[in-house]
Amino acid sequence: MTIEERGNASLLTHALARDTLSRIRDVSTSQVSFRKGLVKLGRIAGYEIIDGAMETEYVPVETPLTEMTGERVTGMDDVVIINVLRAATPFVEGLLKAFPRARQGVISAGRDEEAGMDDDGEFPITIDYVKLPTIREEDTVIVADPMLATGSTMCVVLDHVLNDQPKPADLFVLSAVSAPDGLIRVGEQFPEADLLTVAIDDYLDENGYIVPGLGDAGDRAFGTGGRGED
Numbered sequence: 001m002t003i004e005e006r007g008n009a010s011l012l013t014h015a016l017a018r019d020t021l022s023r024i025r026d027v028s029t030s031q032v033s034f035r036k037g038l039v040k041l042g043r044i045a046g047y048e049i050i051d052g053a054m055e056t057e058y059v060p061v062e063t064p065l066t067e068m069t070g071e072r073v074t075g076m077d078d079v080v081i082i083n084v085l086r087a088a089t090p091f092v093e094g095l096l097k098a099f100p101r102a103r104q105g106v107i108s109a110g111r112d113e114e115a116g117m118d119d120d121g122e123f124p125i126t127i128d129y130v131k132l133p134t135i136r137e138e139d140t141v142i143v144a145d146p147m148l149a150t151g152s153t154m155c156v157v158l159d160h161v162l163n164d165q166p167k168p169a170d171l172f173v174l175s176a177v178s179a180p181d182g183l184i185r186v187g188e189q190f191p192e193a194d195l196l197t198v199a200i201d202d203y204l205d206e207n208g209y210i211v212p213g214l215g216d217a218g219d220r221a222f223g224t225g226g227r228g229e230d
Contacts, residue, residue: 002014002015002017002048003048003052003196006200007183008183008184008187008195009178009183009187009195009196009197009200010194010195010196010197011197011198011199011200012044012045012048012196012197012198014044014048016040016044017041017044017045017048017198018198018199020037020040020041020044021037021041021176021177021198021199021214023037024037024038024041024176024214024220025212025213025214027215029220031220031221031222031223034220034221035090035220035221035222036090038090038091038093038094038146038176038217038221039090039091039093039094039097040094041091041094041146041176041198042090042091042092042093042094042095042096042097042098042144043094043095043097043098044094045094045095045098045174045196045198046094046095046096046097046098046099046142047098048196049098049140049142049172049174049196050073050098053140053170053172053194054073054074054075054076054140055073055074055075056071056072056073056074057071057072057074058070058071059071059072075138075140075169076099076101077101078136078138078139078140078169079099079101079102079103079139079140079141079142080102080103080104080105080133080135080139080140080141080142080168081095081096081099081102081103081104081105081141081142081144082104082105082106082107082132082141082142082143082144082157082161083104083105083106083107083144084107084109084143084144084145084153084154084157085106085107085108085109085129086108086218086222087145087146087147087216087217087218087221088144088145088146089221090221091144091145091146091174091176091217092104092144095142095144095174099142102142103133104133105130105131105132105133105161106129106130106131106132107127107129107130107131107132107157107160107161108127108128108129108130109125109126109127109128109153109156109157110125110126110128110153111123111124111125111126111150111152111153111208112124112125112126116207117150117207117208121150121181121185121204121208122150122151122152122185123150123152123153123208124152125152125153125156127156127160130160132160132161134165135161135165135166135168136166136168137166137167137168137169138168138169139168139169139170140168140169140170140172141161141168141170141171141172142172142174143157143158143161143171143172143173143174143193144174144175145157145173145174145175146175146176146177146217147175147176147177147178147210147213147214147216147217148173148175148177148178148179148182148183148186148195148197149178149179149181149182149204149208149209149210150179150181150182150185150204150208151181151182151183151184151185151186151189152185154173154182154186155185155186155189155190158173158186158189158190158193162190167192170194171190171192171193171194172193172194172195172196173186173190173193173194173195173196174196174197175195175196175197175198176197176198176199176214176217177197177198177199177201177210177213177214178195178197178199178200178201178210179200179201179203179204179210180200180203181203181204182204183195183197183200201213
């Protein structure tokens with residue numbers, strides 16, 4: 001298993017994940033390559049969640065030659081993936097390669113760049129659309145957003161995900177790149193969540209952007225302008 005505990009977060013240290021992240025950080029990486037990189041990161045993260053957090057059971061297997069005892073992962077039908085639009089769409093595409101039967105929810109959320117960051121390091125968040133499946137006590141819930149900067153967006157998203165729902169068996173907040181500020185904020189407000197990220201970057205600049213970061217994941221994946229992060 002290549003998941004290491006780092007303070008209030010867990011770091012996904014798989015060599016292929018680190019390689020892929022380095023490639024998509026590069027400013028010269030094309031839109032198509034960036035999007036494919038996010039898909040790959042999502043797939044690797046999904047496999048690591050399976051390996052690190054899900055149980056297996058022994059089952060009888062009849063091969064063409066004999067009977068034997070094999071292992072199968074349990075809980076694969078009890079997975080919910082929440083897509084924080086729009087940047088998480090290719091990230092979730094990769095997760096679905098690991099969890100093809102997952103139930104899916106979407107939340108369109110973004111921070112108000114014009115209002116700016118307040119003295120507590122938070123942004124006002126606008127929610128434009130919410131469509132979530134019912135969450136059950138036996139579920140593994142994965143809330144995916146490639147960038148966790150101030151944590152403002154993620155905290156509002158988690159409020160929507162957990163509102164009037166039973167507590168799931170496991171709750172993961174999954175990102176490609178995170179800032180220490182965002183990890184602290186989400187960890188303090190939602191201690192029940194396991195924070196999983198491929199990289200913990202150095203800091204947030206005065207505009208709330210992750211440094212060194214990778215730019216705006218949504219803009220780079222979909223070919224639009226801007227650089228905002230959440």
